[in-house]
Amino acid sequence: MSDQTSQNNDGKNTDELNRREFFTFVSIILGSIAALIVAIPVIGSILAPVVRRKPGIWRSVGSLNDFKLGETVKVTFMNSDPLPWAGVTDESAAWLRRDSQDRFTAFSVNCAHLGCPVRWVSGAKLFMCPCHGGVYYEDGSWAAGPPPRGLYQYPVRVSNGQVEVLSSRIPVTTHG
Numbered sequence: 365m366s367d368q369t370s371q372n373n374d375g376k377n378t379d380e381l382n383r384r385e386f387f388t389f390v391s392i393i394l395g396s397i398a399a400l401i402v403a404i405p406v407i408g409s410i411l412a413p414v415v416r417r418k419p420g421i422w423r424s425v426g427s428l429n430d431f432k433l434g435e436t437v438k439v440t441f442m443n444s445d446p447l448p449w450a451g452v453t454d455e456s457a458a459w460l461r462r463d464s465q466d467r468f469t470a471f472s473v474n475c476a477h478l479g480c481p482v483r484w485v486s487g488a489k490l491f492m493c494p495c496h497g498g499v500y501y502e503d504g505s506w507a508a509g510p511p512p513r514g515l516y517q518y519p520v521r522v523s524n525g526q527v528e529v530l531s532s533r534i535p536v537t538t539h540g
């Protein structure tokens with residue numbers, strides 16, 4: 365009688381053990397699949413810039429007549445290497461100034477420190493970064509704060525009455 369109970373108990377314990385092992389195994393497999401699903405796009409987005417470096421692309425930011433002489437305005441354009449799923453995050457911006465009839469300067473809106481968007485303060489004739497107090501002179505050169513250099517400038521040209529900015533990767537300092 366007691367052997368029978370022991371066998372039953374043993375049998376039940378073995379069943380429980382097998383069920384637990386099975387569920388553990390299934391959990392590990394499902395967890396691994398979920399981790400893989402999350403990891404693939406993340407790894408892809410990290411490696412993409414290294415694997416596929418494309419040259420800059422000229423992007424139109426408006427017609428020549430849209431810009432007044434001496435004025436500095438913000439313009440937006442698509443990155444040179446947009447990703448299909450990135451949406452508006454693939455847009456870049458620049459502060460564009462018309463220097464003469466056919467000459468423009470385009471300053472990156474990204475601070476040379478850690479990439480925060482800088483504001484053009486026309487009254488002070490300065491570019492100011494709200495993140496850590498970086499300041500740049502009117503010509504984009506460094507004036508104050510942590511940025512190690514002046515603002516990056518995009519090449520600009522006028523083609524067929526359109527003002528075009530060469531959209532390309534810009535260097536941003538990654539140390540404080």
Ligand code: FES
Binds near residue numbers: 476477480
């Ligand atoms: S990101 Fe502009 S000062 Fe730090």
